[in-house]
Amino acid sequence: MHEWRDMRAFALRGIPEVQPQDDIAAHIVKSMVEMGETWHPTDIVVVAQKIVSKAEGRVRELDMIAPGKAAREIAEKSGKDARKVQAILDESSEILRVVRCKPDGIVIARHHSGWVCANAGIDESNLGGSANRLLLLPVDPDASARRIATGIEERAHIRPGVIITDTFGRPWRRGLVNVAIGLSGVTPIIDWVGEKDAFGRELLVSQQAVADEIAAASGLLMPKDAATPVVVFRGLHWRANPHASARDYVRPLHEDLFK
Incomplete structure (x- = not known):
């Protein structure tokens, strides 16, 4: 051992x-x-x-994301920006929970890699001050x-x-x-x-x-x-x-x- x-x-x-x-x-x-x-x-x-x-x-720019019907429905339920929801859907194989809470709702997703995590692991912090940018997980970590x-x-x-x-x-x-x-x-x-x-x-x-x-x-x-x-x-x-x-x-x- x-x-x-x-x-x-x-x-x-x-x-x-x-x-x-x-x-x-x-x-x-x-x-x-x-x-x-x-x-x-x-x-x-x-x-x-x-x-x-x-x-x-x-990296994805929010202004370049067009939310679909499912994203808009989840956004309405969660309070989250529909463009962010679309990014989550694009990174996920399954949505497990949708919760409306502060600051902008939570979507628990099963990522394509298999991880179960909030918002499919998408992050917005420490990105150089941009409020319109999302950081995704690596494709194959x-x-x-x-x-x-x-x-x-x-x-x-x-x-x-x-x-x-x-x-x-x-x-x-x-x-x-x-x-x-x-x-x-x-x-x-x-x-x-x-x-x-x-x-x-x-x-x-x-x-x-x-x-x-x-x-x-x-x-x-x-x-x-x-x-x-x-x-x-x-x-x-x-x-x-x-x-x-x-x-x-x-x-x-x-x-x-x-x-």
């Missing part, structure tokens, strides 16, 4: 405002050099989804994570684990936490079934969502007003998994107790 006794985490400083077509891996390697940090074999780089989406041009890992490897000659995070709410709990939506190398779940606990009792159902735990911890160094979208974790001794995918977190519909 994994042996995690000590850990260090630090935010990378000096990451600039990311623009479309920017090379995030280049920004990360440059920041590491400027901070005087050297790469370790077991480093894990956690990257905020927002800068990945910006680099990939995942796992592929995005692999590209960042490859870019770092090409420049630093070491391939770290990469986790792309976004902030999600939780059923029955208030507040948001960072979760993993894209992975390169890092195993999403450690299966403890069949192992023994500290008292020798066999574990029957325990599955540790380790990439989500790392993602959640990164949120402590990514406050909304700090402009620190990249955090490096060191000391977590893990074995690279070439098949790692954050989609492993998506619970099959037949196990969905909240539907």
Whole structure:
């Protein structure tokens, strides 16, 4: 099993405002050099989804969106701008809940990637002050994570684990936490079934969502007003998994107790 006794985490400083077509891996390697940090074999780089989406041009202008009938109906029910609703519908495979509440309603959607989240993960904050711009999730966050890992490897000659995070709410709990939506190398779940606990009792159902735990911890160094979208974790001794995918977190519909 994994042996995690000590850990260090630090935010990378000096990451600039990311623009479309920017090379995030280049920004990360440059920041590491400027901070005087050297790469370790077991480093894990956690990257905020927002800068990945910006680099990939995942932006829609509200003025360019024409809402359809379904969007207008949901907008009437929720109080949300019909253009935003249309963007949500375009990013979703299913709408699960529509709620009228402050500030502009909530639409709980099942994203095309499988995530169940508010407004299909569409964001409007930290977009340079524009009130008419929406930021969408990456099309394939796992592929995005692999590209960042490859870019770092090409420049630093070491391939770290990469986790792309976004902030999600939780059923029955208030507040948001960072979760993993894209992975390169890092195993999403450690299966403890069949192992023994500290008292020798066999574990029957325990599955540790380790990439989500790392993602959640990164949120402590990514406050909304700090402009620190990249955090490096060191000391977590893990074995690279070439098949790692954050989609492993998506619970099959037949196990969905909240539907």
